Amino acid sequence: MAVNVPLIWSYIWSALYILSGVWYFVPRSKRLVHRLRCSLFGDPELQRLRGNLDNARNYDEWSEAAFVLDQYLPGNLEWKLNPVSPLYHWQQLKQRIANIENALIAEDFNSALCLLQFGLVRGLGNIADERLYNRVYSGTKWLIKEYMDAMANLLDNFFEGHWKGGTLPQQSKMNYAERFRIAYSKTALVLQGGSIFGLYHIGVMKALHERDLLPKVILGTGTGALMAVLVGTCKDADLPNLLNGRMLDLTAFAARERQPPPEWYDVFAIFCKRLKRFYDSGYVLDKDALEKCVRDNVGDMTFREAHQLTGRIISISIECDSPGTPNCLNYITTPHILLRTAALASNESDPDIAPAMIKEKNSRGEIRDWSLNDETPAFRKLRRKRQRRMPIKDDVNAPLQRISQLENVNHFIISQARPYLVPFLAPSLHRSNGPRQHSSPWSLTSLKDWLIHAIGKDLAHRMHQVDRIWGLPRRLRRFLIDERVPFRSLTMVPEVMPSDFLRLLRNPRQAEIDYWIRLGEKSVWPCVAALKVRCEIEFSLEERYRIERRRPLHEIYANEDEEGLPRRRWRRVRSTSTESTPF
Numbered sequence: 001m002a003v004n005v006p007l008i009w010s011y012i013w014s015a016l017y018i019l020s021g022v023w024y025f026v027p028r029s030k031r032l033v034h035r036l037r038c039s040l041f042g043d044p045e046l047q048r049l050r051g052n053l054d055n056a057r058n059y060d061e062w063s064e065a066a067f068v069l070d071q072y073l074p075g076n077l078e079w080k081l082n083p084v085s086p087l088y089h090w091q092q093l094k095q096r097i098a099n100i101e102n103a104l105i106a107e108d109f110n111s112a113l114c115l116l117q118f119g120l121v122r123g124l125g126n127i128a129d130e131r132l133y134n135r136v137y138s139g140t141k142w143l144i145k146e147y148m149d150a151m152a153n154l155l156d157n158f159f160e161g162h163w164k165g166g167t168l169p170q171q172s173k174m175n176y177a178e179r180f181r182i183a184y185s186k187t188a189l190v191l192q193g194g195s196i197f198g199l200y201h202i203g204v205m206k207a208l209h210e211r212d213l214l215p216k217v218i219l220g221t222g223t224g225a226l227m228a229v230l231v232g233t234c235k236d237a238d239l240p241n242l243l244n245g246r247m248l249d250l251t252a253f254a255a256r257e258r259q260p261p262p263e264w265y266d267v268f269a270i271f272c273k274r275l276k277r278f279y280d281s282g283y284v285l286d287k288d289a290l291e292k293c294v295r296d297n298v299g300d301m302t303f304r305e306a307h308q309l310t311g312r313i314i315s316i317s318i319e320c321d322s323p324g325t326p327n328c329l330n331y332i333t334t335p336h337i338l339l340r341t342a343a344l345a346s347n348e349s350d351p352d353i354a355p356a357m358i359k360e361k362n363s364r365g366e367i368r369d370w371s372l373n374d375e376t377p378a379f380r381k382l383r384r385k386r387q388r389r390m391p392i393k394d395d396v397n398a399p400l401q402r403i404s405q406l407e408n409v410n411h412f413i414i415s416q417a418r419p420y421l422v423p424f425l426a427p428s429l430h431r432s433n434g435p436r437q438h439s440s441p442w443s444l445t446s447l448k449d450w451l452i453h454a455i456g457k458d459l460a461h462r463m464h465q466v467d468r469i470w471g472l473p474r475r476l477r478r479f480l481i482d483e484r485v486p487f488r489s490l491t492m493v494p495e496v497m498p499s500d501f502l503r504l505l506r507n508p509r510q511a512e513i514d515y516w517i518r519l520g521e522k523s524v525w526p527c528v529a530a531l532k533v534r535c536e537i538e539f540s541l542e543e544r545y546r547i548e549r550r551r552p553l554h555e556i557y558a559n560e561d562e563e564g565l566p567r568r569r570w571r572r573v574r575s576t577s578t579e580s581t582p583f
Contacts, residue, residue, distance in 0.1 A: 066137035191224025194417030198223025203520015232314030424456020
């Protein structure tokens with residue numbers, strides 16, 4: 001019987017082809033199944049590393065966990081070390097770093113002065129772009145950190161270093177510090193609303209204070225105004241204890257706490273009662289208990305007294321439609337107003353009731369009613385009828401616009417804690433449940449968060465459209481329409497769970513304070529790197545200006561040289577030029 005050799009060889013080659021296909025595709029199919037599972041449900045190892053971020057007890061633990069996470073994610077550390085990116089002008093930063101080094105080596109005062117004057121811009125070269133801080137967890141590009149270190153070194157050497165011909169005179173140091181400080185402008189912390197969620201603002205301020213990033217200018221609205229006055233009346237030595245929640249006096253709420261646990265129908269009744277109270281007056285908690293609690297913690301201190309005590313600039317926004325009454329209260333516009341009454345008025349939604357709640361202290365220390373409204377009742381009724389359905393406009397006297405005019409503010413840190421807006425808002429930078437933080441952009445959790453945030457943005461846009469075309473009622477406008485931020489800002493939002501909304505039915509207790517402080521700290525930690533880039537130069541200039549102002553007069557005028565010329569001896573020469581100056 002003849003053997004068909006070609007047929008046998010074809011069988012052998014077919015078998016080898018099948019075996020090679022199995023050997024090639026089986027491992028890859030396992031990886032494909034793993035990728036598909038990770039895309040839908042997340043990478044277990046990645047979830048564990050991100051869980052370390054959520055479980056961090058302080059910023060140091062969070063920073064260490066963020067670095068480990070960047071090591072696990074492919075390409076993160078390489079991205080940090082590579083200066084090239086289309087998101088910012090990296091060539092400009094490298095050139096400026098080289099120019100700073102050359103000016104310091106050559107001890108060239110004029111070059112250093114020019115570098116400082118042209119470099120006092122917040123976010124020079126687009127280094128404040130939020131996308132630069134959403135790519136990795138542990139900071140941003142290494143070149144940006146090198147540039148900030150070079151600018152800090154230049155500032156220190158400018159005021160304390162030795163230049164050709166001598167050192168900078170003391171009077172010139174103070175003048176330059178003041179000019180640089182005005183040119184760079186200030187940062188304001190905006191605490192918006194919150195009801196019981198407003199305790200979250202304490203955690204935000206605590207995390208900022210621990211990293212030396214707490215601004216001097218603080219603007220509060222609603223419950224945020226109550227938190228602002230607590231910080232505005234506390235000395236620096238007592239501030240850590242206050243921000244830990246241990247100095248808050250809650251006896252006013254403890255007296256009203258019910259001993260037996262309420263039944264389900266009691267909980268529903270409490271919910272309906274607080275919802276109606278919130279719509280009518282803006283208060284969720286009992287008004288009398290809240291007023292007593294604020295009085296116990298703040299006392300009868302005025303805006304001016306608080307500013308003289310702490311140096312902080314506390315501003316409070318109130319609802320007011322009268323042209324003769326300011327809507328942004330601080331030590332400049334209303335120095336004699338009591339802080340506690342202004343904070344309570346900020347929670348009032350009626351624009352006629354809010355100014356009537358405010359008290360002032362006269363020169364003899366007597367407390368009396370405050371009113372700048374000279375309108376007759378008939379004229380007030382006519383004006384309110386006309387303004388009831390007027391669409392909102394871009395008002396130059398809006399609180400954020402007003403505080404930027406009064407205090408030279410061009411950067412805002414916004415802490416948003418309004419319960420009805422928090423589920424639909426996303427923070428400016430990444431957090432544990434943001435769309436950028438999941439192991440795959442197509443995971444179910446990521447799609448859910450993206451959908452919720454998209455719905456929130458669309459609803460906010462539609463509300464603005466409705467208000468501009470027809471005009472919303474004033475009470476709804478206050479709750480649903482946010483003021484436009486006039487300058488660059490950074491928004492922080494608490495990461496809340498559905499069960500957190502049940503806390504709206506409880507009175508403040510120590511356990512509640514600790515919980516919300518914890519949430520506030522966790523929302524700040526991802527923003528520390530971006531805030532350092534935006535605010536580090538500002539706080540260095542503020543500290544330098546404070547140091548120079550406190551110098552004794554005999555040190556300032558001990559060596560009077562011509563301002564701007566770092567020479568030990570300078571003789572003024574009268575100009576003989578006949579040409580006119582351009583100014």
